[in-house]
Amino acid sequence: MPMSFMTGSIVGGRFYKKVTTREADDGNGWNVMLDYRTLKTPSKRPLQCPTLALAKAIAAEWEFQQIDGIRPFTMPLMKLTCTALERVPLTRPKIIEHLTKKIPSRPVGNKEARVGSISWSSEKVFSLEQDVPPEWTEKEQAFFLLPHLLERELSRLKRQVEKLDPLLNWVESEFDFKPIVYSSFFGGKQEEGLVEAIENLLKKTDDCELAAIDAIASSAHSLVIALGIFRGRLDIEQAIELIRLEEDLQVDRWGLVEGGHDVDIADLRVQVSAATVFLGLSRKH
Template identity: 80%
Template structure:
């Protein structure tokens, strides 16, 4: 199963490392993060049910999911900011996780016992495919009796992003991605007139030029490379071609592209995964090309480089798996 890729990445990580890396997320966009509060909101949280008379503990009297509410005055049940930072939230309040077809026949729901999992806007979480619903169900099934660990549910987070945030902020997401496109990681070259950077330039030419050749073949315009810290300016035809592609994506595809681009500092690498030009391992090697050269030369810093690598693997692999599972074949 594709979900195994994310599970394997998570299981190989020390819990302490997981808590650190989830608090050091690389997201550049910040526009399409599920559960992100509005400017006047007091906290960042996920809401999974809605009821005007929600109690502060788990209820068995209806079909909503209730997790103990830290604020008695609130009428909704929320996953607090610990969802993003790696803390354990409450205790597991369900025994069985299943999936079922949505009532309208358009999509699939995840069921915790007899309760329907809900989105931040308090509607049933409706996955576009059964495969994605089963993967999210596997994330909930993975949770332990002593507590729910939201940082082990990246597919749940991405699904909420695609269903709730992307439809409302699609224009802003694309606008931000295109704004950063000119400073894309794959367009930047290290100076070749220095002993400290000449080996970096050689590796960039070897590894990144094939990807740039693919861009030219795919979109009909040759990318411009530069060595300035302030970036360069890509040809208008290429910019328009990339922007038109983004506008044609569905909400799940755009959520995945945005997540990968934020982690990779590269829209080109995200599109390479989207179009099947790159797999997860190839993308990670390109993203870490310069840093890996520094590690080879100066050594790996424990608690620094290893955490960064773990974070990158989780972010890229989960978004790539989500992209594949959400597609209707």
């Protein structure tokens, strides 16, 4: 995929006036037409969509482009379709292998905390240390700080469990194995049966489905969340809440950083929403 599809760059000016769709010549899909030209992939193959709905959505992305230039970063459905047509068929085994490697250490994708873990940051310790008399020894300070830290972390842990347990229980009902969420940063092994069951599911997906799952898993840092969307267990908002669970807990405590957290949230919403919409539009039934 050209770098421009993943950045905010502008490539050339708008060279067409009218965007339409038509059935492919072989009758097996739909093309997007820019005037009389058939829209093509980066490798110059006709971009052939499996459904009319997806073709019309991509046509809308191209219709949105302005006279001063084409902005590929505003066409996520185009990007995902190109991935499904060109990258997935050539690298399917590697994609599946990469996805299954996400299962053992990080089944639900929290970047910092794990269900069952207790951790704290230097920021939290510092805020409490302001109340500690400076003449106290390190042991006396630790004796004072630990209950406060444990109370906060246990409260956070309870919220994580409340949010994540329903998803883990769903995985167990789907695959007959419940993911183990480790307290160690490096995680640990999952049941071989769970890994094998998920791998078999991924092997049965079509190219568009696998492209969508891979995109969601990459944004979520979690294959389980991606599968939750794929199976209809999670909607976009539920998925984003789970993905950002740890970060949102920190925001509740320390506040939202403008130009930081808000940008991350917006970017995550675009990535997850685009892949989820693509998944739905590409399905023939």
